[in-house]
Amino acid sequence: MNTLKVFAMSAVPLIEQRGAIPLGILFYHMNPSFVFMVSFLGSLLPVPFILLMFNSIFKWMKKYKFFDPINNIIENKIRKNSGKMEKYKEIGLITFVAIPLPTTGLWTGSAIAAFLGLDFKKSLLCTSIGGILSAFIITILCVVFPALF
Template sequence: NASIVPILYMIVHPLFSFFRKNFGKIGEFVDRFERRASGKFEQYQKFALFGLFLFVAIPLPGTGVYTGIVAGVVAQIPPRKGIISIIFGTATASVITYLVSAGAIRAFDFLL
């Protein structure tokens, strides 16, 4: 997952611009999505990097690398900082997932 982060982070913003210029309804949706999201991110801008890290680090459906990339672009986090935050979040999510699954396996050792 972490290997694709830099590539996608650099592609998402131009992709949003492409949709905005070339596709009417999709462009309107992208504009609306960016306006709503950026309005909510402005008040939390000083916590944006840590928030992005936490968002990606929590191993729940919909809070992974790909959603984190879109959130980072919409929050206007600089690419280098956003990529580092997402990669560390991915590593943290992997460790959390491993610890939970290892604990669950050990919890049932008494049955064997």
Template sequence: MVDALIETLANLPPQLAVFIISMVPIAELRVSIPVALGVYKLPIWEAVLFSVLGDILIALLIIRYIGPLSQWLRQKSKFFKKLFDWWFSRAIKRMDNKLDVWGPLALMLFVGVPLPVTGAWTGATASWLFKIPRKIAAVFISAGVLMAAFIVTLISLGVFSFF
């Protein structure tokens, strides 16, 4: 998947390609930072900057538009109804108890730990589902994105080694 995405983005400037990769669900900056550093050989600051900007931008768009867009698409298509039902149920399962205990801080921690399906997409969706005010959600999700960028950058540079 990553190779196909890189090939598609090959004709773009590396910074724009990294920005776009960071906006892709599941990949987000967990993929864009290692690609920026390893494939494009960008300086650390550029890898982090364009990855963080893309991830925060997509989170802000989701926070703002997921409600009206999902309602409209669910009315138009059985496929989208199933897709959004699946996506929303997963977000609720992942965040339900955490938000009860930690409040919006749970969004930061959830987004900030760079594991599969714990990124800005799911955090932004959960913030809408749990009716967290947009500005509060944006602040805590952005902080989580910065935390994840720090962790992923350190791992990409070999500061942490798991194997």
């Protein structure tokens, strides 16, 4: 049951691996290597869907005033980070996703890649590499410095 919780939490936007890995290691006392893998796979689950459908859903949402607050947040976040991503493309995407800070995970990285029209396969590979690096960093921090969490 705890494995499923870690998997599901890692697929949730904003929480992703930053919340799921500490949960699994520090609160459920699960094996760090196992938590690393489960969390990585969970965070990767939504990526292909975001890459394929983000632009269509975003265009649909822009038709309705009800979604304006959400659309503004999304547009601001994408504009804020897209310059670096356009300049450095793949390395920028990997680095952006790998940094384990709020709103720099696989969800946001995938949305930016889709918004910029980056290649699907390259974007999937780069977000995967960034996700592995992020999961590794968070796992090491949880094991070495558990008081941070």
